Amino acid sequence: MTKICCIGAGYVGGPTMAMIAKQCPDVRVTVVDINERRIAAWKTDDLPIYEPGLLEVVREARGRNLFFSTDVDQGIRDADIVFVSVNTPTKTFGEGAGCASDLQYWELCARRIKEVSTSDKIIVEKSTLPVRTAEAMERVLHAGDNPIHFEVLSNPEFLAEGTAIADLENPDRVLIGGHETASGQKALQTLVDIYATWIPRERILTTNVWSSELSKLTANAFLAQRVSSINAISALCEATGANVTDVAHAIGTDSRIGPKFLKASIGFGGSCFKKDILNLVYLCESYGLQEPANYWRSVVAMNEYQEARFVKTMLRSMFNTIANKRIAILGFAFKADTGDTRESPAIKVCRELAGEHAKLVVSDPKALDNARLEMPELADQIEFEPDPYKAAAGAHAIAVLTEWKEYKQLDYQRIYDSMVKPAFLFDGRNLLDHDALYGIGFEVYAIGRGRKSHLK
Numbered sequence: 001m002t003k004i005c006c007i008g009a010g011y012v013g014g015p016t017m018a019m020i021a022k023q024c025p026d027v028r029v030t031v032v033d034i035n036e037r038r039i040a041a042w043k044t045d046d047l048p049i050y051e052p053g054l055l056e057v058v059r060e061a062r063g064r065n066l067f068f069s070t071d072v073d074q075g076i077r078d079a080d081i082v083f084v085s086v087n088t089p090t091k092t093f094g095e096g097a098g099c100a101s102d103l104q105y106w107e108l109c110a111r112r113i114k115e116v117s118t119s120d121k122i123i124v125e126k127s128t129l130p131v132r133t134a135e136a137m138e139r140v141l142h143a144g145d146n147p148i149h150f151e152v153l154s155n156p157e158f159l160a161e162g163t164a165i166a167d168l169e170n171p172d173r174v175l176i177g178g179h180e181t182a183s184g185q186k187a188l189q190t191l192v193d194i195y196a197t198w199i200p201r202e203r204i205l206t207t208n209v210w211s212s213e214l215s216k217l218t219a220n221a222f223l224a225q226r227v228s229s230i231n232a233i234s235a236l237c238e239a240t241g242a243n244v245t246d247v248a249h250a251i252g253t254d255s256r257i258g259p260k261f262l263k264a265s266i267g268f269g270g271s272c273f274k275k276d277i278l279n280l281v282y283l284c285e286s287y288g289l290q291e292p293a294n295y296w297r298s299v300v301a302m303n304e305y306q307e308a309r310f311v312k313t314m315l316r317s318m319f320n321t322i323a324n325k326r327i328a329i330l331g332f333a334f335k336a337d338t339g340d341t342r343e344s345p346a347i348k349v350c351r352e353l354a355g356e357h358a359k360l361v362v363s364d365p366k367a368l369d370n371a372r373l374e375m376p377e378l379a380d381q382i383e384f385e386p387d388p389y390k391a392a393a394g395a396h397a398i399a400v401l402t403e404w405k406e407y408k409q410l411d412y413q414r415i416y417d418s419m420v421k422p423a424f425l426f427d428g429r430n431l432l433d434h435d436a437l438y439g440i441g442f443e444v445y446a447i448g449r450g451r452k453s454h455l456k
């Protein structure tokens with residue numbers, strides 16, 4: 001029986017391993033993490049992350065061939081294949097601060113693997129890492145006269161949060177990078193065979209390690225660049241009276257452009273996009289490629305502009321003062337169907353509104369616990385309220401920051417009646433029916449569309 005250990009029970013490691021365990025009953029999968037609370041939660045039905053459909057997958061395999069443990073060393077020692085799925089946040093200090101990846105968790109892992117292993121292993125990079133990290137990992141693993149052989153593969157994960165289960169079950173592709181040596185190709189084949197249990201072989205792409213690492217950064221950079229491009233156009237639409245949804249539809253029907261990832265918004269968030277682009281920027285700069293670095297950096301700059309522009313629109317339309325005005329924030333997660341708030345544009349929006357002394361009430365169906373942790377410095381200025389009706393009662397404005405479908409189904413007449421007039425609604429996701437809201441009496445502002453105002 002093949003034994004897999006995954007180090008890191010987060011948004012990537014947890015769902016990915018659950019899917020492998022579900023699809024491959026003959027493979028024993030153990031997910032280990034130093035975070036005891038996380039591991040304890042994975043053993044219950046109150047999983048540490050919210051992901052539609054995940055609990056069903058976990059339940060099917062847990063206790064059969066899927067296990068969770070804090071015994072990292074034992075997990076590594078027992079395994080034939082070790083996936084490394086620890087966090088690699090952007091560095092906040094020293095060389096490359098604000099750009100490069102902080103690899104301390106990842107290197108600790110590599111050292112741990114080397115120290116406790118008593119048999120040969122395949123090591124799989126799952127975390128997004130800068131190009132040529134596998135090489136560094138190999139150097140750590142093979143330092144000194146270690147008789148054990150570690151074969152390092154790159155297998156970046158392309159799942160998106162909120163749709164992780166569908167993405168894992170039926171991925172566009174799986175990418176595996178291995179060395180072009182006999183042992184590299186053998187290891188690569190072992191991993192291909194695991195995925196081939198449920199994924200058609202033609203969708204399993206194999207490359208060398210460097211191409212695989214770079215493909216992950218590039219995929220995220222391209223996706224983020226589409227969002228920044230349509231957001232740039234949204235500013236122009238607002239200035240000219242065009243409608244960004246119509247523009248996106250018109251360009252998206254060109255089969256060369258395609259319709260996906262063209263939704264104008266307050267900006268992209270999540271743990272990957274900004275981090276991966278900055279990684280790419282750092283890589284370009286470290287190879288002396290200043291123009292490509294500047295090009296990719298502008299994708300992040302456009303995102304920051306979009307977040308700031310949204311707050312400016314709120315401030316200007318509410319007569320340039322929001323001090324002491326109650327503002328209900330509907331949605332704090334970086335996208336719908338996740339409780340994840342990492343790099344959520346809502347963080348910047350809330351901080352700036354709080355800087356204007358607004359009284360904020362944050363509501364979200366799944367992300368309130370994480371939202372509380374994101375802004376400890378604003379604890380006295382922000383109320384957290386799971387019920388959107390209560391959040392909106394007595395408010396001067398509502399800002400929709402996450403596209404939760406629940407928010408489409410709210411009774412906006414009831415909400416309007418409970419608000420201070422004029423009642424403002426800022427739709428940062430172009431989620432709602434703006435004509436209907438205007439009909440109720442709201443002052444409506446959306447992204448990349450003209451405002452709908454009753455004010456003279």
Ligand code: UDX
Nearest residue numbers: 157158159160161261262263265268269270272334335
């Ligand atoms: C992303 C990649 O999609 C995934 O392949 C990779 O493995 C990890 O990074 P994720 O961050 O989970 O996944 O979510 P994604 O759906 O890509 O959305 C990222 C951000 O872009 C969200 O804040 C989302 O709201 C925003 N977005 C996305 C838009 O504003 N408009 C769009 O049209 C699409």
Ligand code: ADP
Nearest residue numbers: 008009010011012013033034035086087105109
């Ligand atoms: P991602 O979204 O990439 O999955 P997360 O931050 O959700 O990232 O998960 C990474 C996990 O890795 C965390 O639960 C963290 O506790 C774990 N982790 C970090 N370093 C180590 C380590 N040295 N050993 C075991 N687990 C680790």
